[in-house]
Amino acid sequence: MTPSAAPAAAPAATALELTGLTRRFGSLTAVDGVGLDLPVGARHALIGPNGAGKTTLLNLIAGTERPDEGTIAFLGRDVTRTAPARRSRLGIARSFQQPTAVPDLTVLDNVLLAAWQHHPDRRGAWRRTARRERLVATAGERLADVGLAGVADRPAGSLSHGQRRLLDLAAALVARPRALLLDEPAAGLTDRDVVRLLDVLGALDDDIAVLLVEHNTEVVARLARTVTVLVTGRVLASGPVREVFELPEVRSAYLDAATTSDTPPAGDGAGGGAAQGVAKAHDSGTGR
Numbered sequence: 001m002t003p004s005a006a007p008a009a010a011p012a013a014t015a016l017e018l019t020g021l022t023r024r025f026g027s028l029t030a031v032d033g034v035g036l037d038l039p040v041g042a043r044h045a046l047i048g049p050n051g052a053g054k055t056t057l058l059n060l061i062a063g064t065e066r067p068d069e070g071t072i073a074f075l076g077r078d079v080t081r082t083a084p085a086r087r088s089r090l091g092i093a094r095s096f097q098q099p100t101a102v103p104d105l106t107v108l109d110n111v112l113l114a115a116w117q118h119h120p121d122r123r124g125a126w127r128r129t130a131r132r133e134r135l136v137a138t139a140g141e142r143l144a145d146v147g148l149a150g151v152a153d154r155p156a157g158s159l160s161h162g163q164r165r166l167l168d169l170a171a172a173l174v175a176r177p178r179a180l181l182l183d184e185p186a187a188g189l190t191d192r193d194v195v196r197l198l199d200v201l202g203a204l205d206d207d208i209a210v211l212l213v214e215h216n217t218e219v220v221a222r223l224a225r226t227v228t229v230l231v232t233g234r235v236l237a238s239g240p241v242r243e244v245f246e247l248p249e250v251r252s253a254y255l256d257a258a259t260t261s262d263t264p265p266a267g268d269g270a271g272g273g274a275a276q277g278v279a280k281a282h283d284s285g286t287g288r
């Protein structure tokens, strides 16, 4: 028997590939030629001063905004023109800068609503008792993950701001997404809720790519391996957290322009990981 050659290493799978993404609002270019590759399993932070275009970039990926230029590929499939509901069923989940739970529904029903919206067979999801029970069980598990099992029967409107953010996270996770877009998930959270958030995000499966917009630098340092700095819609730098934050232009641009009191992490994040070298937008010319 002839020895078979070792199989060639499979190329790293890419969860999200953004190429030349541009979004204009009148004369303002909110997102300006952004390119970004997130491998499967990425833990990537997107930082930058207020108005840098971070939320707009998440909107473009989720599909609630359409780019004027550029493309978005998700797990190798072009979704640039795919409707947001379809993108979410394909596995792109998000949480918003402001909590979005329906206040009059119970906490559990909010998660069930999200589970139903993502269900591949939405009309059939409730017809069979077994399916319904499975959905309820999964929703309950996600609530337990974020520490809200004890308030599952309460109206979402009765929760604290931090609890509603955690509820949004449970709703985003209930359909087992492959890409998770989080817009400032730690904003307004108590220290205890931040710890809970870090626990939940730290325990996510490796097949989920996380793109995290966050001003809380402790959260960035704890969760992100790589980071992109966005300033006036453009990528200033992108790469391993530690290296990017050592760049003088990042320190000055971010610190000078940021309107929060946060300072960038000293570079003690998870570091390295699957990241490539630091790419400076003005050097590479690719905007990555």
Ligand SMILES: Nc1ncnc2c1ncn2[C@@H]1O[C@H](COP(=O)(O)OP(=O)(O)OP(=O)(O)O)[C@@H](O)[C@H]1O
Pocket: 025, 028, 030, 048, 049, 050, 051, 052, 053, 054, 055, 056, 057, 097
């Ligand atoms: N729908 C819109 N119409 C017009 N201008 C918009 C719209 N959405 C965003 N903008 C503008 O685009 C720019 C980028 O906004 P965006 O919300 O993406 O910034 P951000 O980085 O998320 O800021 P923040 O840290 O304050 O959340 C801002 O100047 C904003 O005013």
Ligand SMILES: [Mg+2]
Pocket: 054, 055, 056, 097, 183
């Ligand atoms: Mg924003």
